[in-house]
Amino acid sequence: xxxxxxxxxxxxxxxxxLDAAEAGKLRRARIDRIARWALPAVVMIATIAGWQWYVDAxxxxxxxxxxxxxxxxxxxxxxxxxxxxxxxxLQITLGALVIATIGGVGLAVLxxxxxxxxxxxxxxxxxxxxxxxxxxxxxxxxxVPSKIVGLLICAWIVAFFPILSNTTLGLNSxxxxxxxxxxxxxxxxxxxxxxxxxxxxxxxxxxGLKIAGGLSLIGAIVAEFVAGTGGLxxxxxxxxxxxxxxxxxxxxxxxxxxxxxxxxxxxxxLSILSHLMLRRWHESAIKRDG
Amino acid sequence: xxxxxxRRAGETAGTVVSLQNVSKTFSNATVALKDMSLSIxxxxxxxxxxxxxxxKSTALRIVAGLSSPxxxxxxxxxxxxxxxxxxxSFVFQxxxxxxxxxxxxxxxxxxxxxxxxxxxxxxRVMEALEMVGLEGFAESYPRELSGGMKMRxxxxxxxxxxxxxxxxxxxxxxLDEITRFRLNNDLLRLWEEFGWTVVFVTHSVxxxxxxxxxxxxxxxxxxxxxxxxxxxxxxxxGEEFRTSHLYSDHCRRASxxxxxxxxxxxxxx
Numbered sequence: 080x081x082x083x084x085x086x087x088x089x090x091x092x093x094x095x096x097l098d099a100a101e102a103g104k105l106r107r108a109r110i111d112r113i114a115r116w117a118l119p120a121v122v123m124i125a126t127i128a129g130w131q132w133y134v135d136a137x138x139x140x141x142x143x144x145x146x147x148x149x150x151x152x153x154x155x156x157x158x159x160x161x162x163x164x165x166x167x168x169l170q171i172t173l174g175a176l177v178i179a180t181i182g183g184v185g186l187a188v189l190x191x192x193x194x195x196x197x198x199x200x201x202x203x204x205x206x207x208x209x210x211x212x213x214x215x216x217x218x219x220x221x222x223v224p225s226k227i228v229g230l231l232i233c234a235w236i237v238a239f240f241p242i243l244s245n246t247t248l249g250l251n252s253x254x255x256x257x258x259x260x261x262x263x264x265x266x267x268x269x270x271x272x273x274x275x276x277x278x279x280x281x282x283x284x285x286x287g288l289k290i291a292g293g294l295s296l297i298g299a300i301v302a303e304f305v306a307g308t309g310g311l312x313x314x315x316x317x318x319x320x321x322x323x324x325x326x327x328x329x330x331x332x333x334x335x336x337x338x339x340x341x342x343x344x345x346x347x348x349l350s351i352l353s354h355l356m357l358r359r360w361h362e363s364a365i366k367r368d369g
Numbered sequence: 370x371x372x373x374x375x376r377r378a379g380e381t382a383g384t385v386v387s388l389q390n391v392s393k394t395f396s397n398a399t400v401a402l403k404d405m406s407l408s409i410x411x412x413x414x415x416x417x418x419x420x421x422x423x424x425k426s427t428a429l430r431i432v433a434g435l436s437s438p439x440x441x442x443x444x445x446x447x448x449x450x451x452x453x454x455x456x457x458s459f460v461f462q463x464x465x466x467x468x469x470x471x472x473x474x475x476x477x478x479x480x481x482x483x484x485x486x487x488x489x490x491x492x493r494v495m496e497a498l499e500m501v502g503l504e505g506f507a508e509s510y511p512r513e514l515s516g517g518m519k520m521r522x523x524x525x526x527x528x529x530x531x532x533x534x535x536x537x538x539x540x541x542x543x544l545d546e547i548t549r550f551r552l553n554n555d556l557l558r559l560w561e562e563f564g565w566t567v568v569f570v571t572h573s574v575x576x577x578x579x580x581x582x583x584x585x586x587x588x589x590x591x592x593x594x595x596x597x598x599x600x601x602x603x604x605x606x607g608e609e610f611r612t613s614h615l616y617s618d619h620c621r622r623a624s625x626x627x628x629x630x631x632x633x634x635x636x637x638x
Contacts, residue, residue, distance in 0.1 A: 256465040259435050263459055264482045264530075274481070278469045360468045360510050 134251030145329040150336065153329035161318060161330075165337050166312035171227070171299040172345070179291050180236065183242025184284065191250040191276060192268070201247075212298060216305035217319030226306055230314075237297035245287030249280025282361050285353040288308040292345040300338065375492040383411035384446050385534050385566050386432060386455075391441035393427050401427040403591035404441070409534070414560055414567045416577035416584045418623065420631060424592020425570045429536050431478075432568065433459050458527035458538040464519035466526075472498070473507040476526045483530075490529075497529040498522075500559055516549035525555070537569045541576070553579055554607065561604055574627060578619045579611060588621065588630035595630040598623060 097105065127147050129232070133139070134146035141149055186204070190197035216233045223229040253276045262273045305314035315334050322330040358364040381426075389407035393401045402424040409415055417425040430436040431443060434455065445455060458479070466475045473487075476497055480490040487494075498504045501521040512520055520540060527535055541549040557580060560567060571577050578600055579582050586596040600623075602615050611615050 227581060254465065256461045256463060257467065259433075260459065260461075260478075261482070263433055263457070264433060264479045265454060266482045272480055274478070275467070278467065281469070360470075360512060362512075 116366055142326045142328055145332060149329045150332040154333040154336065157330050157333060158257055161334060161337060164313060164315045164318045165341070167339065168299055168316070171230045171234055171314060172296045174231050175238055175295040175298060178231065179235050179238035179242055179295060180288065183239040183287065184246050186243050187246035187250055187273065190247050204240060204243055207236055212237050213301055213305060216302050220306055229306060230299060230302045234295045234298030237298030238291040241287040241290040241294065242284065245283040246280050249283030250276045252283070253279040282357055282363065287357060289346065289349045291351065293347045294344060296342050382396055384408045385411055387444050388431070389442050389444060391431060391438045391443065393424070393431065393436065394439045400591035403593050405594055407585060407594060409566060409568060412564055413583055414568055414569065414581040416571055416581040417587060418571060418574065418577045418584050418627065419587035422589040423587040424618055425587050426538055427592065429568060429570050430539050430625055433457060433536050455534070456532055457534040457536060458530060458532040460523055460527050460540045462539045462542055464511070464523040464524055466519060468511050471507065472503065472509050472511070472522050473555065475511065475522055476529050478526060479530045497525040500528060501525045501555065509583065516544055516553060520544065520552060525543045533566065535565055535567045537567065539570050539572065556580065557604070557606060574620055575625050578616060578623055579606065586626045586630055596626040598626060
């Protein structure tokens with residue numbers, strides 16, 4: 080036996096050889112698999128290298144644009160300040176995401192029970208969504224004495240709408256024949272909701288959840304910018320504000336990097352959750368040939 | 370109330386359900402059914418045959434309780450007056466399975482809605498799956514099955530409650546011919562074995578003759594019954610029946626009746 084190449088393997092399995100088009104498809108699929116990871120990595124490395132080169136070559140002062148080396152140094156050096164701030168931001172973000180999920184799904188189920196309730200209240204959910212949170216936030220911080228509660232409310236306002244809107248759509252998308260079937264077998268309203276409408280809404284809800292994950296982080300950060308008070312229990316947004324007053328640009332970058340990484344981790348976790356819940360049955364999670 | 374006292378004049382002892390002068394007008398002023406009377410007798414395999422728009426599916430949905438008659442009434446002899454649960458099953462044109470549930474869970478559904486847990490119902494669900502030859506696929510998901518197998522699951526789900534009346538709305542119309550023939554044979558075998566009553570909606574003359582012992586021919590605009598034919602060929606029927614003279618004679622008779630029913634109409638296709 081010589082080299083274990085693809086044609087040899089196919090010949091050994093006594094399969095007819097692949098034609099040029101199919102062989103090309105196989106090759107492209109393999110290249111695609113590698114490129115999916117390699118290309119963004121190359122772009123990232125090139126960007127960082129270019130940034131470092133520019134800062135060095137033109138001797139840009141670090142209080143205007145620090146190089147990546149200084150950002151990394153600030154990240155390590157300021158870790159004792161940044162880490163507690165990150166934890167606070169994470170707490171607000173995840174807290175807001177949890178109440179957005181409960182609130183969004185709860186309202187959607189309520190709307191699904193009665194067209195009248197939906198007609199009456201859905202427009203107000205839209206109004207809440209289209210009004211920028213940055214203009215509501217100052218009012219919320221006046222009316223709500225606790226800063227944490229205020230932050231949670233702001234982040235919730237931003238995050239709950241995609242969950243509400245998607246789940247409502249999903250609950251109303253249950254197959255009509257299946258609904259008839261449930262009716263025929265005398266299913267109660269509760270049984271229809273639990274065994275038919277909620278499972279039908281699951282893919283829609285998970286799509287909304289993925290959007291809400293990113294939005295609750297944005298909501299938490301924006302609200303803290305508005306709240307603007309420091310002291311114990313301040314999050315990453317306040318660290319950025321504080322660093323900008325002191326022209327500590329490397330720390331600003333370090334905090335931004337942390338926020339971006341947090342967002343990426345949230346998105347990736349929710350994508351994995353979505354995949355795990357849908358992989359057995361939903362079209363979106365199924366790989367097929369052709 | 371006893372069985373006999375709830376029976377009404379003009380109904381034989383074996384009537385499962387009868388439509389009496391049933392009309393259905395939809396809110397958009399379409400007259401789907403006009404003055405339809407039909408009695409389904411115990412153990413019959415009745416086909417409702419007709420062109421599209423003749424109200425055959427509407428009639429089936431009214432029997433199923435999914436739609437209400439605008440005029441006339443539906444009588445279930447042998448049931449308490451006002452009884453809601455008629456012990457029927459329905460097979461749709463599409464398999465209508467829950468994609469998120471396994472084959473087992475899909476067949477279990479009617480029993481689950483009546484409060485029977487999977488543990489209690491396991492034997493009956495597996496029995497229904499065996500009837501349609503899918504006992505090895507209990508843990509598969511619908512997407513892993515072919516169109517014909519999905520329809521078998523749908524039939525198993527209809528049979529799991531051991532209904533006294535099985536309603537089928539063009540169940541095999543979307544399948545290829547080879548699969549359709551196989552399912553026709555399996556359905557007939559099960560019907561002979563268990564002796565339930567079937568109302569089968571179809572637009573195929575050949576399918577209706579092959580399966581049923583009675584064909585009700587309907588015409589459109591307004592939807593109504595125009596002929597009621599007996600198909601007195603003996604069961605069991607198999608592939609040799611499909612190619613027999615008796616079969617083609619019956620097909621011609623049904624086809625002629627269908628043509629006559631459509632003769633007065635302006636062609637719409």
